[in-house]
Amino acid sequence: MLQRTGEIPLTTHVFGDPEALFTALGDRSPxxxxxxxxxxxxxxxxxxxxxxxxxxxxxLVRSVSAAAPELHRFHPLASDDYPxxxxxxxxxxxxxxxxxxxxxKAFTRRRVEQMRPRIQEITDELIDVIAPKGRADLVETLALPLPIAVISEMLxxxxxxxxxxxxxxxxxxxxNASSGFDDIIAAGRWFDTYLAELVTRRRAEPGDDLISGMIAAQEAGDRLTDLELRSNALLLxxxxxxxxxxxxxxxILALLRHPRQQAELRADPSRLPNAVDELMRFDSPVSCITYHFAAEPLEVAGFAIEQGEHVVIAAAAANHDPAVFDDPARLDLGRENLGYLLGFSHGIHYCLGAPLARAEGEIAFGTLLRRLSQLKLDVPESALEWKQSFVLHRLRALPVRFTAA
Known part of the structure; x- marks a missing residue:
């Protein structure tokens, strides 16, 4: 049994707002x-x-077997019922x-560069649909379908x-937010059935896709079980x-809130690679990196952590650390020290898909600014809603109006 004192109770909304989180915590201790x-x-x-x-x-390990027993009920993805x-x-x-x-190998910079023409083609097709209309929900019409189409084609x-x-x-x-335990288990079972059928089809008719590649590696003797194949396909x-x-x-919302920065980026697309990282730092897509468990007692920044404790990295807050980022609440598309960005995690679990996400960001932001002018929110900012989650910072909708360039 863990012996803990002084726990600060936190609400969901503070995790996507670093300043609100620091206020709730009472200080900026690390x-x-x-x-x-x-x-x-x-x-x-x-x-x-x-x-x-x-x-x-x-x-600090990912296996829930290292977690204190009283923490297991919070982790449905480690349940025996989740496949x-x-x-x-x-x-x-x-x-x-x-x-x-x-x-x-599927996410190397070279492979991603080869995919850029297809990402551009998908982006243009999506904007072709909305450009004549003058208004759109950019979550529904661009931010959601573009990455889904790209990763679906890859797999x-x-x-x-x-x-x-x-x-x-x-x-x-x-x-741990909007979905209950039973819902998580049911979704996992649906994916297990679906992916098992997809793997069977790919064994019979291999293609130039990632699932076919994993099957080929498995059949060539790499140690990959069928369950690991399906699990990693779901993760991807x-x-x-x-x-x-x-x-x-x-x-996009950050650019709408900062029209001068939007105009500068529209005028100089060569700034897009750095802008993608700064936009990610400014409003992190991932609020927290969860499920690290102390396999033994340790210290981080002089803070004693007991064996079995759950350690959570507040990525959004770390991306607003004033000890690293000068004036972190300011959007600066020319910011130079973005090597400390934690948008894609760090260490051995650094995101494999980072080059792909950056490419999609550069193409989507660049195409949007090139093809649509006078971009403005189509609702009061106070009307925007965020998905209930302390792990992800996700807009439910982003209604805008514009003029086709």
Missing amino acids: VHRVALPDGMPAVLITGNGAAREALSDPR LSRHMLFADPPDHARLRKLVS GVPFADRAEFERHAEVLTGI LTAGFETTVNLLANG
Whole structure:
């Protein structure tokens, strides 16, 4: 049994707003002991340096088997009833390196550069639909369908199935917030059945897609079980679009809120690569990186953590650490020290899809600014709604009006 005192109870909305989180915590100390919105006790790391230290520490593991017994009820993805948790995100060495190696070739910078023309084509097709209308919900018409189309094509998911898997993926990304335990289990079972059928089809008719590639690696003798194959396919499907949806929607909103920065970026598209990272830092798609458990007692930034405790990295707060980012509440598309950005995590679990997400961001923002002018919110900013989650910072809708260039 963990012995904890002084837990600060936190509500969901503060995780997407670093200033609100710092206020709720009472100070800007880099580590705090808190109660998450679902009641789960955790050590919350908000400092950028402390976060990088924690994410590099091999004593903080992803396996829920290292968690204190009283924490297991908060983790439905580790339940015996949930079928698809054998993927690299919840794996520790040496399994992590084995699983990551099997899919890393699909996300190299060279492979992503080869995909840019197709990403551009999809983006143009989506904007072709909305350009004559003068107004649109940019979550529904751009931020959501673009990354879904890209990752679906990479994995070989038939176009007709995308809406259905998007619906079930929404349930999984609502973990510990808008989705209940039973909903998570049901969505996992749907994906297990769906992916088993898809894998069977790809075995019979291989294609130039990632699932076919994993099957080929398995048949060539790489140590990959059928369950690991399906689990990693699910991880790539869900992680491959959810965070990019938020990057696009949150980034567009930031540009709407800062018209001068929007105009400067429209005038000089060469700034797009740096702008993507700054937009991600300014309004992080991922509020928290959860499910790290202390395999033994340790210290982070001088803070003592007990064996079995749950350690959470507040990525949005770490991206607003004034010790690293000067005037962090200011959007600066020319900011130079973005190497400390935690938008894609850090350490061995650094996001494989980072080059792909950056490419989609550059193409989506650049095309939007090139083809649509006079971009403005079509509702009062106070009317915007965010998905209930302390893990992801996700707009439900982004209504805008514009003029086709």
